[in-house]
Structures are given as C-alpha cells and as structure tokens.
Amino acid sequence: MTWSLFWSNLANAVSLGSLYSLVAIGYTMVYGILRLVNFAHADLLMVAAYAAFYGVLVFRLPFAISVLLAIVLTAGVGVLIERRAYRPLRDSPRITAMISAIGVSFLLENLGLVLFTGRPKSFPVPGFLGASTDIAGIRVTNITFVIVFVTAILLLLLLYVIHKTKTGIAMRALARDFDTARLMGVDVDSVISLTFAIGSALAAVGGIMWALKFPQINPLMGMMPGLKCFIAAVFGGIGNVVGAVIGGFLLGVAEIMLVAFLPSVSGYRDAFAFIILIATLLFRPTGLLGEKIGEKV
Amino acid sequence: MLELQDLRVSYGAIEAVKGLSLSVPKGKIVALVGANGAGKSTTLRAISGLIKAKSGKILFEGKDITNWPAQKVVKLGISMVPEGRRVFPDLTVYENLLLGAFTRTDKAAIARDLEAVYRLFPRLEERRGQLAGTLSGGEQQMLAVGRALMSDPDLLMMDEPSLGLAPVLVQEIFALIKRINESGKTILLIEQNARAALELCDYAYVLETGVVALEGPGKELLRDDRVRKVYLGEQ
Numbered sequence: 051m052t053w054s055l056f057w058s059n060l061a062n063a064v065s066l067g068s069l070y071s072l073v074a075i076g077y078t079m080v081y082g083i084l085r086l087v088n089f090a091h092a093d094l095l096m097v098a099a100y101a102a103f104y105g106v107l108v109f110r111l112p113f114a115i116s117v118l119l120a121i122v123l124t125a126g127v128g129v130l131i132e133r134r135a136y137r138p139l140r141d142s143p144r145i146t147a148m149i150s151a152i153g154v155s156f157l158l159e160n161l162g163l164v165l166f167t168g169r170p171k172s173f174p175v176p177g178f179l180g181a182s183t184d185i186a187g188i189r190v191t192n193i194t195f196v197i198v199f200v201t202a203i204l205l206l207l208l209l210y211v212i213h214k215t216k217t218g219i220a221m222r223a224l225a226r227d228f229d230t231a232r233l234m235g236v237d238v239d240s241v242i243s244l245t246f247a248i249g250s251a252l253a254a255v256g257g258i259m260w261a262l263k264f265p266q267i268n269p270l271m272g273m274m275p276g277l278k279c280f281i282a283a284v285f286g287g288i289g290n291v292v293g294a295v296i297g298g299f300l301l302g303v304a305e306i307m308l309v310a311f312l313p314s315v316s317g318y319r320d321a322f323a324f325i326i327l328i329a330t331l332l333f334r335p336t337g338l339l340g341e342k343i344g345e346k347v
Numbered sequence: 348m349l350e351l352q353d354l355r356v357s358y359g360a361i362e363a364v365k366g367l368s369l370s371v372p373k374g375k376i377v378a379l380v381g382a383n384g385a386g387k388s389t390t391l392r393a394i395s396g397l398i399k400a401k402s403g404k405i406l407f408e409g410k411d412i413t414n415w416p417a418q419k420v421v422k423l424g425i426s427m428v429p430e431g432r433r434v435f436p437d438l439t440v441y442e443n444l445l446l447g448a449f450t451r452t453d454k455a456a457i458a459r460d461l462e463a464v465y466r467l468f469p470r471l472e473e474r475r476g477q478l479a480g481t482l483s484g485g486e487q488q489m490l491a492v493g494r495a496l497m498s499d500p501d502l503l504m505m506d507e508p509s510l511g512l513a514p515v516l517v518q519e520i521f522a523l524i525k526r527i528n529e530s531g532k533t534i535l536l537i538e539q540n541a542r543a544a545l546e547l548c549d550y551a552y553v554l555e556t557g558v559v560a561l562e563g564p565g566k567e568l569l570r571d572d573r574v575r576k577v578y579l580g581e582q
Binding site: 232 | 396397418422450494
C-alpha cells in the first residue's frame with residue numbers, strides 16, 4: 051500500500067471512529083446511571099437524519115438551522131423515551147426495562163418505515179462538505195475533517211460538563227448511588243432526563259454526520275452503526291465515558307484498516323465488530339477501562 | 348423543631364414503624380436507641396424523604412413536610428449522614444463535599460462552609476484531591492459528616508455514625524457530635540452503642556419493633572433497670 055493511500059485510509063478511519071465514539075457515549079452514560087442498554091439509542095441516528103432531511107428539503111430551512119432543530123428534536127425524543135418507557139419501570143427488574151428498550155427501538159424503526167417509506171432517500175450534502183481538499187497529494191472529503199473536528203469539540207465540552215460542573219458531579223454520583231445522591235438534594239429524575247438529552251443530542255450529531263458521510267438514509271440506517279457503537283462502549287468499558295470514546299476510535303480504525311490491508315475479508319467488516327464483542331466478553335468482560343460492576347443484565 | 352406524630356411506614360406488607368411520635372427540640376441532641384429492626388433507620392429515611400410514610404405526620408418548624416421529595420427536605424435544612432457512610436467512592440473528597448452543597452447557590456457561603464469543614468477535619472483538606480474510596484473507614488466517616496454539614500443544615504441526622512469504627516475513633520466521633528451540636532446544630536442520632544449515645548444525648552427514645560418503648564433524658568435512662576438489662580448488657 052502506498053503512503054498516500056494509507057493516509058487517506060487513516061483519515062477515513064479516524065472519522066468513522068469519531069462517529070462511533072459520539073454514539074457510544076450515549077450508550078455508556080445511560081448504562082452507567084440506569085444499568086440499562088438503551089437499544090432505542092441506535093434509532094435516534096435515523097430520527098436525527100430524517101429530521102434534518104425534512105428540515106432542508108421539505109421545510110426549506112437553511113442547512114444549519116435544520117441541523118440544529120434536528121438535534122433539539124432528537125434530544126427531546128430521547129428524553130421522552132426515558133420518561134414514557136423507562137421511568138415507570140425503574141424499580142422493575144432490569145430485564146423488563148431492556149425489553150421495553152427493544153420495544154421502543156422496534157416502534158421507532160417501524161414508525162420510520164410507515165412515515166418515510168423504506169425507500170432510501172439521498173441526504174442533501176451542502177457543497178462545501180461534499181467537496182474534497184488536497185493535502186500533500188491526498189484527496190480527502192471535507193466532511194471527514196469536519197467529523198473529527200466536531201467530535202473533538204463535543205468530547206471536550208462533555209468532559210468539562212461531567213468533571214467540572216455541579217450537574218456533572220451529580221451524574222457521576224448517581225451512577226453509584228441513587229439514594230445518597232437524593233440525600234444531597236440531587237433531583238434524580240431531572241439529572242436522568244438531562245443525561246438522556248445529552249446522550250441523544252450526541253447521537254443526533256452522529257446521525258447527521260453519518261448521513262453526510264454516507265448520504266443515503268433509510269429508516270433502518272441506525273441499526274448496524276448502533277450495534278457497533280454499543281460494541282464500542284462494551285469494548286471500552288461500559289459505564290465509562292472515556293472508555294466509550296477510546297472503544298469507538300479503536301473500533302473505527304480497526305474496521306477501516308482491516309478492509310484496507312486485507313481486502314479479501316472486507317465482506318466480513320460487520321462481523322469483525324461482533325468478534326470484538328465476543329472476545330471482550332470472554333477475556334475482559336469489564337472492557338478496557340471498565341470498573342467492576344457487580345450485577346449486570 | 349422536628350416533630351413526628353403517629354408516623355407509620357411500611358415496606359410492602361411489613362410495617363416497620365408503627366405509630367411513632369417524638370419530638371426533637373431546637374439545639375438538643377436526641378438519640379434513638381434500639382435493637383436491629385426496631386425501625387430507627389426507617390424513621391430517618393422517612394424524614395429525609397427517601398421512603399414514603401403510610402400515615403402520620405412529620406412537622407419541621409411547624410411545617411408539614413410529610414412525604415416531601417428528598418431534595419426539598421435538604422433545602423429546608425435537614426441533612427443526613429447515612430448508615431455505612433455511603434461516600435461516593437469514585438469522586439474526590441472535594442467533589443463529595445461540593446455535592447453536599449448541591450442545593451445551595453451562594454458561592455461565598457459555600458466556600459466559607461468548606462473552610463469550616465476543613466478546619467473541623469484537617470485530614471480532609473490534606474486529601475481533598477484523593478478519591479473518597481481510597482480513604483480509611485474513619486476518614487470516610489469524617490467525609491460523610493463533612494458532606495452533610497455542607498448543606499448548612501439546622502437539623503443533622505446521623506445513622507449509626509460509630510458503626511465499624513475502631514474504639515478510639517468511636518470516642519472521637521462522639522466528641523465531634525458534641526462539638527457540632529455546640530456550634531448550633533440540632534442533632535438526631537441513631538446508635539447501637541446505647542451507652543455512649545445515652546451519655547451524650549439530652550433526650551432519648553428507646554424503640555422496640557416500631558414503637559417507642561421508653562423515653563426520657565439520656566442520663567435517666569442510663570439508670571433505668573430495663574435499659575440496663577436489655578441495652579447495656581448489665582445483670
């Protein structure tokens with residue numbers, strides 16, 4: 051492989067890793083607090099992509115505005131899912147909430163099929179993002195850089211919120227001990243809502259950037275990326291935000307490099323993620339940075 | 348300051364507190380003494396809003412706060428040192444203390460109280476950046492007390508503060524409770540160490556299976572035959 055090909059693969063790998071990271075954070079934050087795998091999280095990618103699509107093509111809003119609205123809407127959907135589907139089950143066995151999560155996921159996917167039909171739509175990519183830039187003889191589409199840049203900023207912002215603000219401290223406390231957090235005066239319900247809002251907003255950004263990178267959207271577009279991001283979260287150590295980011299990046303880079311270096315097995319690129327999941331569960335169930343968590347679903 | 352009127356609390360079909368009435372006067376130390384399962388912890392959990400009362404009333408400075416959500420109770424001026432310390436192990440000492448002041452917004456006052464807690468427990472200041480999970484049991488108990496003080500409560504409730512501590516630390520904790528009380532905080536204390544609690548407190552209630560079996564000034568109860576036999580292990 052030539053160097054220039056390697057570099058363009060690497061750029062591609064890092065941008066895919068960024069997308070995985072953004073979405074994996076939502077899984078890991080919710081799991082950290084509620085010990086729940088939020089299967090509906092994957093479908094928020096689709097919700098966000100369609101919302102932006104309709105904003106631009108149907109309501110004729112400027113691209114930036116419709117992206118912003120799509121993010122807000124998706125965050126709202128995430129909060130609504132928690133309130134309607136998970137909160138009433140908070141004291142039930144965890145498997146019950148998980149079944150509810152699977153149900154919400156099916157609901158969103160089928161709602162998407164009914165509302166938007168199964169036919170893929172082509173996502174409107176603004177000219178600037180679709181264009182390519184030459185750097186030292188390597189052609190890379192601008193969206194590749196934008197993805198990495200946006201992800202980096204959002205990650206820094208998130209780490210700041212989690213580690214430096216009162217609400218962030220409350221979130222981390224909640225991940226440990228609901229009752230004692232309550233004794234401190236933490237309003238558990240609103241911190242959980244906020245966690246869903248943040249996770250869903252990040253998934254929305256991920257979904258829209260996914261649609262910009264692979265500009266064909268369909269109602270089931272969230273399924274495979276969602277599963278992979280869940281794998282990234284488990285691989286990094288579920289419940290740990292930094293772990294999810296590292297897991298996302300490693301998974302993205304490994305996937306692209308596998309295809310680049312071993313084109314003959316490129317058909318197995320999706321299977322590769324599941325092999326990582328199985329290996330993680332077999333050899334290091336707590337993941338790379340995971341802490342010991344007593345009981346799990 | 349705090350008054351319970353015929354309080355009843357159940358876990359499902361099991362009634363843990365069966366019509367408890369007591370009062371905690373301002374500025375005093377009141378102790379709840381009794382065996383395991385007498386309903387002491389349940390009573391504190393009901394006051395702090397962690398569990399719902401089935402019937403009866405909880406009055407704080409004349410206000411009915413029965414079944415208020417926990418965050419409103421804290422804001423009103425009641426805080427709790429929970430049983431088993433329950434510090435947040437993966438937050439730093441400083442973050443634990445800051446969380447104690449979660450409901451407050453006056454930054455200057457919070458900083459002042461943080462200084463006061465550090466003066467009370469210099470060890471916590473030395474270890475402010477350390478994860479709470481790495482502290483010793485005694486230090487964690489200090490942190491739990493400091494954290495509860497950070498909400499600047501009028502009433503401080505302590506659930507078994509001496510549990511699991513070395514005897515020398517137990518004495519330290521009781522001296523500390525006295526000091527906190529002298530600084531103007533009213534204290535409601537649960538203790539299995541009945542002798543120490545009765546010596547320390549102004550007034551005590553002896554609980555048996557969810558009701559008050561005996562009550563009186565601590566020193567008087569220490570002389571009571573029944574108390575001596577059942578709770579102090581004397582012949």
